[in-house]
Amino acid sequence: MSVQDIKDLVDRYIAVSFSVEKKAASLVKNQIGSDLTNDQHFTLRYINQAGSCTSSELAEVFDVKKSAITAMITRMWEKGLIQRTRDENDRRVVYLTLTEKGNELYVKAEEKIHNLVESLINRFDQAEIQQFIETFEKLDKVLSQSNGQ
Amino acid sequence: MSVQDIKDLVDRYIAVSFSVEKKAASLVKNQIGSDLTNDQHFTLRYINQAGSCTSSELAEVFDVKKSAITAMITRMWEKGLIQRTRDENDRRVVYLTLTEKGNELYVKAEEKIHNLVESLINRFDQAEIQQFIETFEKLDKVLSQSNGQ
DNA sequence: GTTTAACTGTTCAACTGTTTAACTATTAAC
DNA sequence: GTTAATAGTTAAACAGTTGAACAGTTAAAC
Numbered sequence: 269m270s271v272q273d274i275k276d277l278v279d280r281y282i283a284v285s286f287s288v289e290k291k292a293a294s295l296v297k298n299q300i301g302s303d304l305t306n307d308q309h310f311t312l313r314y315i316n317q318a319g320s321c322t323s324s325e326l327a328e329v330f331d332v333k334k335s336a337i338t339a340m341i342t343r344m345w346e347k348g349l350i351q352r353t354r355d356e357n358d359r360r361v362v363y364l365t366l367t368e369k370g371n372e373l374y375v376k377a378e379e380k381i382h383n384l385v386e387s388l389i390n391r392f393d394q395a396e397i398q399q400f401i402e403t404f405e406k407l408d409k410v411l412s413q414s415n416g417q
Numbered sequence: 418m419s420v421q422d423i424k425d426l427v428d429r430y431i432a433v434s435f436s437v438e439k440k441a442a443s444l445v446k447n448q449i450g451s452d453l454t455n456d457q458h459f460t461l462r463y464i465n466q467a468g469s470c471t472s473s474e475l476a477e478v479f480d481v482k483k484s485a486i487t488a489m490i491t492r493m494w495e496k497g498l499i500q501r502t503r504d505e506n507d508r509r510v511v512y513l514t515l516t517e518k519g520n521e522l523y524v525k526a527e528e529k530i531h532n533l534v535e536s537l538i539n540r541f542d543q544a545e546i547q548q549f550i551e552t553f554e555k556l557d558k559v560l561s562q563s564n565g566q
Numbered sequence: 567g568t569t570t571a572a573c574t575g576t577t578c579a580a581c582t583g584t585t586t587a588a589c590t591a592t593t594a595a596c
Numbered sequence: 597g598t599t600a601a602t603a604g605t606t607a608a609a610c611a612g613t614t615g616a617a618c619a620g621t622t623a624a625a626c
Binding site for chain 2 (some may be wrong): 274275277278280281282284285286287288289290291292294295310330331381382385386388389390391392396397398399400401403404405406407408410411412414
């Protein structure tokens, strides 16, 4: 592959990744709605899968400062979606869990997103989309390494 | 492919797309810096490639309301990166172009991003990454259709 | 055992990006 | 010539972010 070919690939990647990111976000916003922002949905998703977690953990996973997590959690806490519980052994730590309401809202939104993504995926050849996701996951790992230090 | 397989694929896609999005953003932020946010960089990129453009055009491309564009352009205009020029024939229209400073800043940042993306891409098999980008572009088109109406 | 250091989380000010709704100015339609 | 549509702006309100300073808690050093 020539230098020019690689340059073109890089150009195409930069353009398409930005475009897909924006379009996917607005598709979710328009078709899901659900009173949850994207970030809020993914926060609920993470806490739901983890069962419970801490602010520091979220800050690490989402790669933002802890104060950003505090602000986000507070907004969801005000809406009654998330519970804060202090650890009795180490009283610095606050565990975050979903409330009933938070869980319901999450499950509903998750189902809609699932259907949306499935309808997108079904428009592709199965082998193609499978390969795509595998490469995407490799990229995720490479990015983890690059970000690590 | 079974229903379960599809469900798993959907799960994996949702997880990996969110993860890559966050990691890529923070990698760019940490390694590029350059006083430009992601959105600002892509705005400069679009105007640079178009030569000149209007707020309405940017609103359409980025899929946000025009007032969001006004705010963003104003911030960059205050930094001396963008010029506003009224159309003499249709005085409602304002053309946006890069200033010298805006262009310099853009070119510098673009070069760094290019190198960054190239270093990522080079860690993949060439056929694999080429196929990946092609599928990514297909997905972009599918999203355009889905968002269209 | 007390002091010091490290850690968890919060608050506050400042910023970017976003939407909605009301508005100005200009052009097009009839 | 009045009415519609169009291009862009303004202002209020919100989500998400950083950075710096802070409180409270635990661990380490001595």
